[in-house]
Amino acid sequence: MTKQKLETCFSPALFEAEAHVDSIVVILDIFRASSAICTAIANGVASIIPVSGIEEAREYKSKGYLVAAERDGFVLDFADFGNSPFNFTKEKVVGKTIVYSTTNGTGLINLASASYLTVIGSFLNISALAAWLIKQDRNVLLFCAGWKNRFNIEDTLCAGAIADILMKSSLFDSVCDSTFASIDLWSAARNDLMGYIEKAAQRKRLRDKKLDDCVEFCLTPDFTDKIPVLKNGVLVDNLQ
Amino acid sequence: MTKQKLETCFSPALFEAEAHVDSIVVILDIFRASSAICTAIANGVASIIPVSGIEEAREYKSKGYLVAAERDGFVLDFADFGNSPFNFTKEKVVGKTIVYSTTNGTGLINLASASYLTVIGSFLNISALAAWLIKQDRNVLLFCAGWKNRFNIEDTLCAGAIADILMKSSLFDSVCDSTFASIDLWSAARNDLMGYIEKAAQRKRLRDKKLDDCVEFCLTPDFTDKIPVLKNGVLVDNLQ
Numbered sequence: 191m192t193k194q195k196l197e198t199c200f201s202p203a204l205f206e207a208e209a210h211v212d213s214i215v216v217i218l219d220i221f222r223a224s225s226a227i228c229t230a231i232a233n234g235v236a237s238i239i240p241v242s243g244i245e246e247a248r249e250y251k252s253k254g255y256l257v258a259a260e261r262d263g264f265v266l267d268f269a270d271f272g273n274s275p276f277n278f279t280k281e282k283v284v285g286k287t288i289v290y291s292t293t294n295g296t297g298l299i300n301l302a303s304a305s306y307l308t309v310i311g312s313f314l315n316i317s318a319l320a321a322w323l324i325k326q327d328r329n330v331l332l333f334c335a336g337w338k339n340r341f342n343i344e345d346t347l348c349a350g351a352i353a354d355i356l357m358k359s360s361l362f363d364s365v366c367d368s369t370f371a372s373i374d375l376w377s378a379a380r381n382d383l384m385g386y387i388e389k390a391a392q393r394k395r396l397r398d399k400k401l402d403d404c405v406e407f408c409l410t411p412d413f414t415d416k417i418p419v420l421k422n423g424v425l426v427d428n429l430q
Numbered sequence: 431m432t433k434q435k436l437e438t439c440f441s442p443a444l445f446e447a448e449a450h451v452d453s454i455v456v457i458l459d460i461f462r463a464s465s466a467i468c469t470a471i472a473n474g475v476a477s478i479i480p481v482s483g484i485e486e487a488r489e490y491k492s493k494g495y496l497v498a499a500e501r502d503g504f505v506l507d508f509a510d511f512g513n514s515p516f517n518f519t520k521e522k523v524v525g526k527t528i529v530y531s532t533t534n535g536t537g538l539i540n541l542a543s544a545s546y547l548t549v550i551g552s553f554l555n556i557s558a559l560a561a562w563l564i565k566q567d568r569n570v571l572l573f574c575a576g577w578k579n580r581f582n583i584e585d586t587l588c589a590g591a592i593a594d595i596l597m598k599s600s601l602f603d604s605v606c607d608s609t610f611a612s613i614d615l616w617s618a619a620r621n622d623l624m625g626y627i628e629k630a631a632q633r634k635r636l637r638d639k640k641l642d643d644c645v646e647f648c649l650t651p652d653f654t655d656k657i658p659v660l661k662n663g664v665l666v667d668n669l670q
Contacts, residue, residue: 200440201444203441204444204580339444340444340607340608341581341607341608342607343607343611367577367580367581367583367586368581371581371586371611374615375611375614378614378618389607390610391606391607
């Protein structure tokens with residue numbers, strides 16, 4: 191069996207679309223878009239329409255959709271809620287289609303849309319996601335959202351945690367420095383993730399904006415075994 | 431005393447020139463440009479003219495300059511030598527002006543040229559460089575060359591080693607995730623740097639091209655206390 195290639199990308203500014211047309215791209219935006227999307231899918235949302243622009247989100251709202259939209263962590267005035275995973279409760283989302291616009295996550299989904307398949311990863315679905323990736327027999331790119339094109343710690347740690355499982359399966363090969371670095375950062379952090387995450391600038395930003403109630407939840411492994419996948423431009427449960 | 435800001439950039443594709451007009455930018459291209467430049471300055475080269483293009487290097491050659499020029503690790507046919515630090519012996523370089531064109535390093539020097547000051551860092555001059563940076567009372571950016579715009583391990587480790595010293599001085603502050611990640615990677619690697627570097631793709635590339643005789647040297651701390659600095663577009667000894 192030929193080993194599949196595992197790569198990690200630390201920032202949208204480093205993404206090479208043409209290198210990944212044949213790969214499964216795993217989008218990681220831990221604080222908070224991918225954690226929120228995993229929560230919504232876990233709680234039975236029918237589908238999530240990712241949109242980039244504020245105006246597009248506003249138009250959907252005027253058509254009666256539920257709209258989750260924020261910029262820099264703050265809910266836009268016309269939106270129903272922002273992107274804290276705690277907004278996406280079963281009561282609010284089950285069976286619904288939600289329009290979702292975030293600072294960063296939506297842009298990544300668009301960037302990755304030319305890949306073989308785009309899925310959403312987080313600590314919340316990490317074991318199910320890793321097991322599923324191992325079964326696919328296909329190249330994988332772990333795509334960290336970062337922050338304003340910069341490297342960030344939280345997405346890298348999640349990439350490292352996933353990469354650690356995939357590499358241990360012996361079904362993947364990597365000659366990607368980012369992958370090895372992310373595994374070693376995960377090793378440094380895994381025994382005290384809540385302590386380690388204090389190093390992350392986004393941890394501080396969320397605290398300063400009093401948006402950090404969900405930090406511990408976003409770092410919780412295996413809240414769900416659902417894997418959000420992009421089908422025809424819309425995020426749905428992989429098994430749907 | 432106000433603390434100075436320490437930041438780390440993992441790739442030229444992530445460099446934000448306007449954010450660093452007031453900073454000292456330390457260029458790190460461990461395998462092998464910055465190690466070679468530090469060696470040349472240590473061995474008494476009068477100055478190094480960094481050029482980007484092959485044609486520019488060829489023109490200098492026709493005017494009688496000593497030219498170091500390579501692409502992807504291989505010496506160009508018209509050049510006197512490539513960028514192994516072992517080329518820049520005292521016998522060859524003392525008192526001379528050398529024209530230097532590399533795959534990656536020269537481009538970085540141009541990118542950083544709008545900063546307050548550009549210096550060249552490597553393991554070879556690490557203690558002298560860190561001590562000098564601490565004295566400058568100025569923001570510092572550790573600028574990793576990476577490889578074809580990608581993150582790489584060797585430059586990040588050197589950034590981490592420098593950042594570790596600067597942060598321990600208590601004269602610097604950082605809210606930069608890349609800085610903290612590089613320090614932790616350095617911690618993981620420092621006790622067996624030659625073993626750790628096996629993870630680096632560039633280590634493998636140099637071995638495949640039989641250009642890896644200088645790897646151990648490039649990872650040797652404190653071969654010199656000289657600091658190459660960019661003055662009027664030319665690299666010279668900082669004390670010159």
